[in-house]
Amino acid sequence: xxxxxxxxxxxxxxxxxxxxxxxxxxxxxxxxxxxxxxxxxxxxxxxxxxxxxxxxxxxxxxxxxxxxxxxxxxxxxxxxxxxxxxxxxxxxxxxxxxxxxxxxxxxxxxxxxxxxxxxxxxxxxxxxxxxxxxxxxxxxxxxxxxxxxxxxxxxxxxxxxxxxxxxxxxxxxxxxxxxxxxxxxxxxxxxxxxxxxxxxxxxxxxxxxxxxxxxxxxxxxxxxxxxxxxxxxxxxxxxxxxxxxxxxxxxxxxxxxxxxxxxxxxxxxxxxxxxxxxxxxxxxxxxxxxxxxxxxxxxxxxxxxx
Amino acid sequence: xxxxxxxxxxxxxxxxxxxxxxxxxxxxxxxxxxxxxxxxxxxxxxxxxxxxxxxxxxxxxxxxxxxxxxxxxxxxxxxxxxxxxxxxxxxxxxxxxxxxxxxxxxxxxxxxxxxxxxxxxxxxxxxxxxxxxxxxxxxxxxxxxxxxxxxxxxxxxxxxxxxxxxxxxxxxxxxxxxxxxxxxxxxxxxxxxxxxxxxxxxxxxxxxxxxxxxxxxxxxxxxxxxxxxxxxxxxxxxxxxxxxxxxxxxxxxxxxxxxxxxxxxxxxxxxxxxxxxxxxxxxxxxxxxxxxxxxxxxxxxxxxxxxxxxxxxxxxxxxxxxxxxxxxx
Amino acid sequence: xxxxxxxxxxxxxxxxxxxxxxxxxxxxxxxxxxxxxxxxxxxxxxxxxxxxxxxxxxxxxxxxxxxxxxxxxxxxxxxxxxxxxxxxxxxxxxxxxxxxxxxxxxxxxxxxxxxxxxxxxxxxxxxxxxxxxxxxxxxxxxxxxxxxxxxxxxxxxxxxxxxxxxxxxxxxxxxxxxxxxxxxxxxxxxxxxxxxxxxxxxxxxxxxxxxxxxxxxxxxxxxxxxxxxxxxxxxxxxxxxxxxxxxxxxx
Numbered sequence: 001x002x003x004x005x006x007x008x009x010x011x012x013x014x015x016x017x018x019x020x021x022x023x024x025x026x027x028x029x030x031x032x033x034x035x036x037x038x039x040x041x042x043x044x045x046x047x048x049x050x051x052x053x054x055x056x057x058x059x060x061x062x063x064x065x066x067x068x069x070x071x072x073x074x075x076x077x078x079x080x081x082x083x084x085x086x087x088x089x090x091x092x093x094x095x096x097x098x099x100x101x102x103x104x105x106x107x108x109x110x111x112x113x114x115x116x117x118x119x120x121x122x123x124x125x126x127x128x129x130x131x132x133x134x135x136x137x138x139x140x141x142x143x144x145x146x147x148x149x150x151x152x153x154x155x156x157x158x159x160x161x162x163x164x165x166x167x168x169x170x171x172x173x174x175x176x177x178x179x180x181x182x183x184x185x186x187x188x189x190x191x192x193x194x195x196x197x198x199x200x201x202x203x204x205x206x207x208x209x210x211x212x213x214x215x216x217x218x219x220x221x222x223x224x225x226x227x228x229x230x231x232x233x234x235x236x237x238x239x240x241x242x243x244x245x246x247x248x249x250x251x252x253x254x255x256x257x258x259x260x261x262x263x264x265x266x267x268x269x270x271x272x273x274x275x276x277x278x279x280x281x282x283x284x285x286x287x288x289x290x291x292x293x294x295x296x297x298x299x300x301x302x303x304x305x306x
Numbered sequence: 307x308x309x310x311x312x313x314x315x316x317x318x319x320x321x322x323x324x325x326x327x328x329x330x331x332x333x334x335x336x337x338x339x340x341x342x343x344x345x346x347x348x349x350x351x352x353x354x355x356x357x358x359x360x361x362x363x364x365x366x367x368x369x370x371x372x373x374x375x376x377x378x379x380x381x382x383x384x385x386x387x388x389x390x391x392x393x394x395x396x397x398x399x400x401x402x403x404x405x406x407x408x409x410x411x412x413x414x415x416x417x418x419x420x421x422x423x424x425x426x427x428x429x430x431x432x433x434x435x436x437x438x439x440x441x442x443x444x445x446x447x448x449x450x451x452x453x454x455x456x457x458x459x460x461x462x463x464x465x466x467x468x469x470x471x472x473x474x475x476x477x478x479x480x481x482x483x484x485x486x487x488x489x490x491x492x493x494x495x496x497x498x499x500x501x502x503x504x505x506x507x508x509x510x511x512x513x514x515x516x517x518x519x520x521x522x523x524x525x526x527x528x529x530x531x532x533x534x535x536x537x538x539x540x541x542x543x544x545x546x547x548x549x550x551x552x553x554x555x556x557x558x559x560x561x562x563x564x565x566x567x568x569x570x571x572x573x574x575x576x577x578x579x580x581x582x583x584x585x586x587x588x589x590x591x592x593x594x595x596x597x598x599x600x601x602x603x604x605x606x607x608x609x610x611x612x613x614x615x616x617x618x619x620x621x622x623x624x625x626x627x628x629x630x631x632x633x634x635x
Numbered sequence: 636x637x638x639x640x641x642x643x644x645x646x647x648x649x650x651x652x653x654x655x656x657x658x659x660x661x662x663x664x665x666x667x668x669x670x671x672x673x674x675x676x677x678x679x680x681x682x683x684x685x686x687x688x689x690x691x692x693x694x695x696x697x698x699x700x701x702x703x704x705x706x707x708x709x710x711x712x713x714x715x716x717x718x719x720x721x722x723x724x725x726x727x728x729x730x731x732x733x734x735x736x737x738x739x740x741x742x743x744x745x746x747x748x749x750x751x752x753x754x755x756x757x758x759x760x761x762x763x764x765x766x767x768x769x770x771x772x773x774x775x776x777x778x779x780x781x782x783x784x785x786x787x788x789x790x791x792x793x794x795x796x797x798x799x800x801x802x803x804x805x806x807x808x809x810x811x812x813x814x815x816x817x818x819x820x821x822x823x824x825x826x827x828x829x830x831x832x833x834x835x836x837x838x839x840x841x842x843x844x845x846x847x848x849x850x851x852x853x854x855x856x857x858x859x860x861x862x863x864x865x866x867x868x869x870x871x872x873x874x875x876x877x878x879x880x881x882x883x884x885x886x
Contacts, residue, residue, distance in 0.1 A: 037434045087617055093434055094365050098573055099616045101566045105609030113603045226445045226562065229438040237434060280453045287446035291427050294439065298430045504754040508747050511738050514727040518735075521687075521725065522742025522800060523713035532748065 007138050009259050010252070015144045017251025018151025022206035023228035024235070024243040025158055026199020032238030033171055033195050034089055039100040040080065041203055041228070042221025043107035048073040048204020049211035049220060050111060053120040062125035066208055073204020074197040081196040086189065104222075112218045119215035122208070147209050154202065155244055162240060171195060227254075230290050236303025245301055250286050257285040312628035316581040320494070323349075323584065324487060331480040339479040340551070345591045346486040347547045352571035352583025353493045354540030359569070360578035361501060362533040363513030365437050367565050368424065368444030372417040372538040374451065374560030376545025379413035381463040381555035388466055404469045406476070406485070409546055417542020418535050420447075425534035429527055441562055448560040462556025469550055476550075486547055490584075493540055498580055500536070509533050541568070570612060576622030585623045639664055639698075640804045640834050641686065646695035648681055648858075655681040656692065657858040663804060668830045670837045670845045673855035679838050680722070682855065683808055686836070687719055688712045700803060713742070718802025718833070720793040722809045728782040732773055732792055735781055736764035739799030767798035771825065786813040794822070804833050811841040823847055846870075854878075 027041050051072030056065035084103060088096050124143045131139040162168035170186050207221065214220070231250050235242025262278025269277065293301065323342060330338035351373055358364040386393045386402025393400050403409060428439045452460045468476045476482045500506045512519045512526040519526050549555040558564065567590075575586030593611070597604035619626060641663040648656040655678040663669050673679055684690040686697055688709035696705045699715050713719070726735050737754060740763035741747055754760065768774050771791040776784065784792065790810055797805060810826075811819045823844045826835060830850075839845050845852065846866045853863040856878045862869060869875055 031434060037437060084613065084617070093437060094359075094577070095616050095620075097365060097367065097437060098569065099613055101570075102609040102612035102616065104566075105605045105612070109603045109606040109609065113606070222562070226441060230442050233435060233438050233442065276453070276455050280450055283449035283453045284446050287442055290439070290442060294427060294430060299435070499751050499753075502753045502755065503751060504741050504747050504749045504757070506750075507734065507738055507754045508741060511727040511730065511735075514729055515725050517721060517725040518727060518738070518796070519742075520709045521713055521719045521721070522739045522796065523710055523745075524742050524747055525710045529747070 004136075004138055007136065008140060009256055011138075011140055011144065011148070013252035013255035014248070015148050015151075015251070016255055017248040018148050018155075019206050019210055020224070020227055020231050020251055021151055021155060021244050021247035022202045022209075023224055024231040024247055025154070025240060026202045027228055028232045028235070028238055028240065028243045029171070029195055029199050031232070034085075034192055036085065036088060037093055037096050037100070038085070039097060039225065040103035040107065041199070042225030043104055044073045044077055044080075044200040044203040045207035045221035045224055046107065046111060046218065047076045047207070048201075049122070049207035049216045050115060050120065051204065052208035052211055053122040053216045054115075056122050057120070062123075062128070062212075065122065066205065069204045069208030070201045073207070074201040076204075077200020078193055078197040080200070081193050085196060086192065089192070108218050115218075117218065119217035120211075122211040122216055124212045143212065150205075150209065154205075158240055167191070167194065227286070230286055232300070234290055234293050234300055236300030239300070239302040242300055242302030249289065253286050253289050254282075258282040261285070310628070312579070312624060315624060315628050316584075319581055319584050319588065320491065323490075323588065327480065327483050327487075336479045339483050341591055341595065343479065343483040343486050343551055344548075345587045346483065346490045347544050347551060348568070348571055348590070349584045349587040350486070350490045350493055350547065351541045351544035351568050352575075352587055353490070353497055354537050354542075354544060355568050356537075356572050356578070356580075356583055357497060357500065357540065358534050358537035359572055360582065361506060361513070362509050362530055362537075364429075364530060364534060364537075366428075366440040366534070366537075367437050367562060367569070368428075368440030368442075369538070369541050369568050370560050370562060370564035371424065371444040371447045372421055372541040373545035373548070373564055373568065374447060374555075374557070375417045375420050376413035376542035376547075377549035377555040377559040378451065378457065378463075378545075379416055379542070380409050380469065380546040380549040381465065382457055383409050383412060384465045384469055385457070385463055404467070406469050406471045406550070409469060409550075410543055413542045413546035414539045417545070418539040420542075421535045421538025422531070425531045425538070429530050429534065441565070444560065444562055444565055448557050448562070451557040451560050458556070460557060462554060462558070465550075465553045468553055482551070486551075489543070489547070493543075494580065494584070501580065505529070505532070570608075573612070574615065574622055576624035577620075579622070579624045582622060582624055589623055640700060641836060642698040643682075643686065644696045644698070646682070646685055646692045646697070648685060648690060648692050655858050656685065656695075659695070659855075659858070659860055661853050661860060661863065663834050663836050665834055666830055667850040668826065668835045668837055668848050670839060670849035670852045671855060672839065672842070672845055672852060677855045678858040679855055680808075681858075683806065683838060687717065687806060713800070714745075716800075716803030716833075717806060718797035718800045718804070719806045720790075720797050720808060720810050722812065722838075724786075724789040724793055726781050726789060726792060726796070728780075730781055731778050732768065732781055732784065733761075733764060733777040735792055736768050736777075736795055736799055737761065739767070739796035740764045743800040763799050763801075767795040768792075770798060771795045772821070787815060787818045790814055791818075791822070794825075802833055805829070805835040805837075807835055808838045809840060810837070811839055811844050819844060 023041065023045060027038060030036055030038055048069035052065040052069040055068035056062060080103065084099060088099055128143045128146055130142055132142040132145060134140055162171055170191050227250060231246035232243055234249060235246030258279065261282045262275045265274035265278040323346060327339040327342035355366065355369050358366050383402045384404050387404045390401060393402050424440065424443045428436050428443065431439060457463050468482065470476055471485060474481045474485065508519060508524050509529045512529050516526050545559060571583050571586040571590055573586065574589050575582030575584065593608060594604065597607050615622060639662040644660050646656045646659040659682055671679060681690065685692050688707060692705065696703055698704065699712060699717060704712055704715065727738065737760050740760040741754065744760065768777055771794050773788065773791055773795060776788060781792065790813065794810055811822060814822060819841055826848055829835065837849065849866060851863060852866060852869045853860050854869060854875050861878055862872045862875050864872065
């Protein structure tokens with residue numbers, strides 16, 4: 001096992017972590033500000049991917065496709081918020097779970113109806129394809145590197161947005177006390193729509209970016225949604241910092257575990273059973289990580305009291 | 307006891323669930339018997355969930371774990387039995403089993419154990435954390451089943467012949483229905499007694515006011531964990547029956563969509579209503595059958611219906627037909 | 636029997652820069668009503684929570700019936716005989732009044748892990764519950780939904796549920812709040828007799844009730860007990876007048 005392989009896997013873990021961060025950031029913001037659990041966040045990821053695939057197929061431009069993913073997911077998110085979600089803020093979590101589960105059914109079947117059951121493909125543009133040489137002699141796909149950079153840029157942008165801007169102040173105030181910010185004269189329902197659409201846009205962007213590596217299909221958002229839940233449970237619900245830390249932890253654990261656990265098992269097992277036992281354990285690794293963190297800190301790494 | 311509209315409705319539903327398949331049997335319509343069997347089994351899964359959800363207020367999005375464990379208990383025992391491969395040889399030789407009572411016992415024990423572990427971890431938290439964590443543990447088992455190639459991995463596990471029950475021909479649809487129906491009735495009777503028992507009183511009180519329960523010297527965690535284990539065990543039993551109905555078990559039974567669907571059965575009928583899962587499952591199967599015949603995309607309608615119920619008709623089907631719930635006393 | 640039923644020794648509790656309890660030492664003796672008064676924000680709730688077991692003090696100890704309980708939770712303290720009523724009614728709102736009282740009786744008796752018998756037909760529990768309801772005057776309301784009760788009736792039910800526990804001491808957080816003059820007077824009379832059964836640590840804003848009932852009064856200001864004594868001693872205490880009444884006048 002060479003160090004190049006290890007570094008490469010670390011970069012892969014970083015890339016998965018960045019994707020998860022894009023998903024988890026929206027979820028955790030929406031929970032932190034509005035107190036809402038949104039299962040349909042994965043549908044917005046899917047909307048972004050389908051919008052990107054459709055626009056790329058139509059215009060051939062990857063940049064336009066990414067723009068479309070942001071716009072479509074933000075629009076779908078705003079619509080979702082205006083029609084359904086805002087009726088749920090005062091409801092209990094059970095209602096939120098059920099209503100957003102219903103939204104998943106509607107979005108998934110609606111997309112299947114529009115685009116069919118066959119996966120679409122979104123190609124990596126030529127200027128982003130191929131490997132790039134990194135210091136240390138590592139050849140790494142340029143596109144994956146781009147995803148990492150976009151993720152970092154979004155993270156930096158979000159921290160700036162929340163720390164420095166007016167809307168960031170409103171978001172932080174909203175987390176602290178809803179009545180207070182309404183009393184300060186902030187149009188709270190507009191703020192909620194904006195925050196929801198922002199989270200949706202990030203999910204849509206993640207969907208489009210991943211869509212170029214994997215296929216674009218109905219249901220693609222759900223595995224990611226559940227990983228994003230694990231991320232924010234680990235990081236602490238409502239915390240952007242926690243979402244970033246959790247996303248990196250989950251991304252690394254999942255990637256490194258699935259590569260190195262079978263190899264580790266092969267040290268003391270025959271290759272075939274090592275491969276299968278290693279794969280089985282690797283598939284459960286992030287959940288074991290989550291359970292371990294919960295035992296020590298029931299409200300996550302950066303969470304206050306739940 | 308005075309018959310309320312709700313209890314009349316309950317009797318009518320449980321009677322209808324018996325009459326429809328019996329009529330179908332006399333008219334020689336085995337497909338309808340199978341649908342009714344499916345409804346009875348899924349309602350059983352819902353009765354299990356409802357103990358945690360309705361009585362205990364525990365929003366578990368991970369009950370597919372128990373449903374799937376029950377399914378795999380059936381699949382693994384029956385697969386070993388049909389292939390004459392010993393499941394283990396120590397401390398005694400065990401070649402699996404195709405006897406339902408033993409399969410049920412194993413399904414109940416293992417899903418209860420899983421519920422004990424998952425519950426002990428998840429119940430350290432509450433609110434959205436609890437929802438997400440139960441969801442995550444369910445998904446963990448789902449991915450584990452996919453990667454577990456010894457028992458079919460992603461493809462699942464097929465059983466050639468339905469398992470046996472002493473004295474009955476389980477291959478005859480109406481006899482298998484009878485098994486599922488009797489178990490459902492027993493589970494409903496158990497859930498009804500549970501709700502009125504000292505344990506049920508304390509459990510539902512913990513849902514309404516945790517401080518109060520602690521102040522009278524009772525521990526909400528222990529009450530909830532017990533409820534979660536009972537709930538998981540019943541859902542696990544339903545999983546074993548469901549796998550036997552299909553003679554097939556696959557990771558799909560463990561997926562979070564299954565958890566969502568079991569919850570939908572409970573909600574369509576009405577949260578916290580004893581017979582809610584029966585009404586909800588019947589409605590679901592009916593919708594699936596009727597709308598599914600019209601459109602491949604029938605789940606859009608299901609989604610819209612569910613959304614409307616959540617937003618505008620909290621009581622579900624029973625609430626709409628029987629009116630507001632009384633304080634039971 | 637222990638000569639003090641409840642004792643706190645040098646309790647300290649801070650939330651960030653705010654010190655909510657400062658060296659709080661007080662005790663509750665058999666047969667007495669010990670009232671705890673103090674202006675809003677004086678740290679009464681924080682103190683109650685440390686006594687009941689919801690909060691762990693940063694330093695100091697709590698003793699119940701001669702046993703140190705600082706590390707025990709609310710449930711364990713309730714089982715030892717601490718009967719508590721809450722400032723904001725903590726009742727099962729969907730239940731009937733009788734069901735709430737039976738819940739208390741069940742907690743008092745223990746043995747909750749029975750899954751088959753009908754709890755509302757258990758003669759022992761029902762007798763205990765009905766007896767408590769009768770003592771607070773809620774017999775006629777036994778079958779009403781708790782959510783439909785008036786505010787004052789909920790306060791009475793709080794007391795009734797505490798009675799079903801047959802506690803060794805009561806910890807009552809503003810039981811008079813919202814009762815109205817007549818209700819307040821009735822409850823004052825009731826508590827007066829209750830102290831023989833078990834002593835009461837009473838947090839109360841209703842000064843008429845406090846001065847009429849309390850054997851001893853402790854005054855809490857900025858987390859600190861500035862005086863403990865009989866009603867007359869407290870009335871005469873200059874520091875109390877300055878700190879407590881002065882603030883009342885200013886407000």
